[in-house]
Amino acid sequence: MADLIPHADEPPTPESAGAAIPPPAPTPGGFPVVGMIGSGQLARMSVGPAAELGITLSVLSTDAFDSAALVAAHAPVGHHADLERVVEFAQHCDVITFDHEHVPDDVLDAVAELGVPMHPSPAALRYAQDKLAMRERLGELGIPCPQWARAESVSDVVEFGDRIGWPIVAKTPRGGYDGKGVRQIRSAEDARSQISEWFDGGAVLLEERVEFVRELAILVARSPSGQAAAWPVVETVQTDSICTEVLAPAPDLVPGLAAAITEAGLRVAGELEVTGVLAVELFEVVAADGTPAFVVNELAMRPHNSGHWTMDGAVTGQFEQHLRAVLDLPLGSPRPRDRWTVMANILGGEVEELYSSYRHVMARDPEIKVHLYGKSVRPGRKLGHVNVGGTHLASLRERARHAADYIQGVIDE
């Protein structure tokens, strides 16, 4: 199962045993230090908003050449599973938050003992780390979910499939992302051949395969004092289990369903006591009575791909809002700036040199906002995204798709 978990079980990198972490340079005027564990694109995109807010951002980086480490003024190298290094890092911070969900429990416990607040708290974070815990809790709250079961063995899988009908979906409770750690199981034979070894790592989550109309997401922010704000419900388009496009707001969404989803997002944030940004990924489905409805697919407790559109498309972007929330600052307005904003992800293709195609895209469309993550190209890797806002959805989708495809080398002119 190690390949399913990109972060949690890796040994500390040699750099983690490096020099002592110097404190970040203080920002005058009584401004706090936010420590972010993890140095991917979410930490990177927090750098600009932190500078604008006057907040000192310190990023614990797995590697000195990580996405965020390239642009953050204070990016000490250390592995998120290296307890001593994380504690050393946290000592310089007024609050700790996260670029990903993969910090092990013993490390979270050690930071808690130190007395540095963590947002989200380990208690809340558990529901984003462990999909079985999430399903149990959402079920208690009456939040619509797919039919699900905990499986301890292949025979549990067979029992579930026979009961609700094949195919079913099996998920590792921890560590999955972008389609990894998720398998469609069509039969008892599939269960034996494909996931029997998953049980070496513990229980497995089983879910019905949801017949959905489309995928949606609701993004909310909640502060420790309980203030909350929600951006509009968006439609997310997945390609090979990776989010490739977001339409904000979700087109033709029935107002009652939009309200129900927003209420569910705010309620999950409140009941789970989430602090910071919470993304709830959902399926839009057709209820038994023929009306539109939803079930919750996944939770993430951090800025999320489904919210990248907010960087250019809302008065307050998700990275600024996350910083405000984890510092218990008053939240900013989530009001959209345009009738429609479309986000398209730039995925790695075959071409390693991106600068030429990027110039082309800028020349073709002066309104396209290009966001790059400073990552080397690997096929399928998220390298950046584009946003574009305006009034004609079909045209915006074409423009965003063209720009993303062109940068990743899918099309040439």
Place this chain on the structure above:
Amino acid sequence: MADLIPHADEPPTPESAGAAIPPPAPTPGGFPVVGMIGSGQLARMSVGPAAELGITLSVLSTDAFDSAALVAAHAPVGHHADLERVVEFAQHCDVITFDHEHVPDDVLDAVAELGVPMHPSPAALRYAQDKLAMRERLGELGIPCPQWARAESVSDVVEFGDRIGWPIVAKTPRGGYDGKGVRQIRSAEDARSQISEWFDGGAVLLEERVEFVRELAILVARSPSGQAAAWPVVETVQTDSICTEVLAPAPDLVPGLAAAITEAGLRVAGELEVTGVLAVELFEVVAADGTPAFVVNELAMRPHNSGHWTMDGAVTGQFEQHLRAVLDLPLGSPRPRDRWTVMANILGGEVEELYSSYRHVMARDPEIKVHLYGKSVRPGRKLGHVNVGGTHLASLRERARHAADYIQGVIDE
């Protein structure tokens, strides 16, 4: 005259003689390194846009605790007048640009010899550094200017004042900013007592005191290949010679005058071969025939206070546009996002702790965008600004003014 020039003539700081400058970590994919000389708020506000664009930004910082040094991943310490240090810095950069106009000629020459492109070029920058050169050149181009003269002595001042009428305005050609290096001279006696020692530094620029209706500014960007883009003409409000408020676009500006000013801004950028952002500060005046007209007051060849509104109020902000321009990337759209955007500067007051008032402002107005520069409080010092956009100008002005005043401690509730 040393107090008039905050940068140029200071000796190198001890840190300048420090360790060798390591190269910045490269951004994969063929992305360039922009070196910015100077580490004030303009460099600071370039950090976020550079990260988004995937550009590596390196900032030559006078001090490790300077505004930009607090937030830039690569901010080697070195003084802009330390020729060897600047050359060492420039060797790691694909292009050099500036946070201020105070780099001495010999340093510019040395970078030019190294073959690293500078934007703006020293030839263009001269017209922003030297107000006498600027007046001569604009006069040649037929761009409307106040009546002016070069004075070599007090008797030249007296001759000019007697000819065009007292009072007149005297300016040091180099190093003035925010009202420093500018004096109103009411009489021959004034000239003798107030500015006779200025002539130790060379010639002085004399100008008529312009009876203006209001102050305006036009901000344009121009790339080395000649592409140019202009934001709308704005009104700037000065208090004690410091810009305190910007209204974008300038309210009730006669369309013909707006067009003439925009044309003049683009023409100055083109004729002077400016690369990067150019700010032209102007006075709106009433012509002899009673029609609205303008004269040029000052030029700045870098992002400018009159353009801070673009960070939230335009599709492409001035810091992103400056980076695009100096890299000869296609320029982004300068289209305003709102009917009106109002910017108010936050100036230092008596209170050193800003975080509490900042929380209050965020709570009062979730749509206010607060931008802070990470500077310690000194009375009158520019510490940050706020932007707010919408449809009702009077209300936006009240909200922006309240937020700025509250943070700087002018009002309390």
